[in-house]
Amino acid sequence: EAGVAQSPRYKIIEKRQSVAFWCNPISGHATLYWYQQILGQGPKLLIQFQNNGVVDDSQLPKDRFSAERLKGVDSTLKIQPAKLEDSAVYLCASSLMGFGGRGYTFGSGTRLTVV
Amino acid sequence: GENVEQHPSTLSVQEGDSAVIKCTYSDSASNYFPWYKQELGKGPQLIIDIRSNVGEKKDQRIAVTLNKTAKHFSLHITETQPEDSAVYFCAASKDTDKLIFGTGTRLQVFP
Numbered sequence: 001e002a003g004v005a006q007s008p009r010y011k012i013i014e015k016r017q018s019v020a021f022w023c024n025p026i027s028g029h030a031t032l033y034w035y036q037q038i039l040g041q042g043p044k045l046l047i048q049f050q051n052n053g054v055v056d057d058s059q060l061p062k063d064r065f066s067a068e069r070l071k072g073v074d075s076t077l078k079i080q081p082a083k084l085e086d087s088a089v090y091l092c093a094s095s096l097m098g099f100g101g102r103g104y105t106f107g108s109g110t111r112l113t114v115v
Numbered sequence: 116g117e118n119v120e121q122h123p124s125t126l127s128v129q130e131g132d133s134a135v136i137k138c139t140y141s142d143s144a145s146n147y148f149p150w151y152k153q154e155l156g157k158g159p160q161l162i163i164d165i166r167s168n169v170g171e172k173k174d175q176r177i178a179v180t181l182n183k184t185a186k187h188f189s190l191h192i193t194e195t196q197p198e199d200s201a202v203y204f205c206a207a208s209k210d211t212d213k214l215i216f217g218t219g220t221r222l223q224v225f226p
Binding site for chain 2: 004033040041042043044045048056091093102104106107108109
């Protein structure tokens with residue numbers, strides 16, 4: 001089966017600019033996650049979707065980050081405006097509904113550098 | 116909420132030696148503990164997992180042990196090879212809930 005697709009692979013922007021990341025999960029996976037992985041750290045959950053509804057966004061900096069999952073398939077994560085500390089790899093993962101951590105598949109991530 | 120601690124942060128071993136990475140978790144309700152391997156430029160890949168009703172699980176050169184009472188679990192890699200060099204993450208979750216990750220261990224296997 002095809003994996004989780006993410007684009008772009010790399011992005012360099014100046015602080016205060018905007019950026020958007022895209023994720024296409026595995027077909028049939030109802031649950032989608034966005035994680036932020038700062039260099040040298042483990043992935044930290046930003047937001048979890050179940051179909052097109054938000055399950056958990058408690059760690060999402062809502063003043064600058066937003067995410068949506070239209071039609072319960074693809075998802076976009078946006079940062080506006082970006083700060084230097086947003087430099088990280090943004091990982092998307094998906095799983096079958098009800099499987100949670102047991103069925104995670106990660107994409108390769110988008111590496112964001114804010115200068 | 117759940118908190119996962121992982122040690123050591125870096126680990127260097129000679130090819131053929133064993134490597135052990137340890138994690139502790141805080142939420143006694145967590146019942147699923149996977150280990151991920153992350154190579155440069157790639158997303159984390161599941162290598163082995165264990166559920167709380169099992170004390171040990173083995174898959175060829177990789178094994179995971181779980182001590183529910185002490186709330187810690189460990190990854191054991193035997194007969195290490197250069198291709199085992201990567202960053203390894205432990206994680207914990209409750210059934211259908213999200214994964215909480217440890218801080219990672221950079222394993223280097225020298226030929």
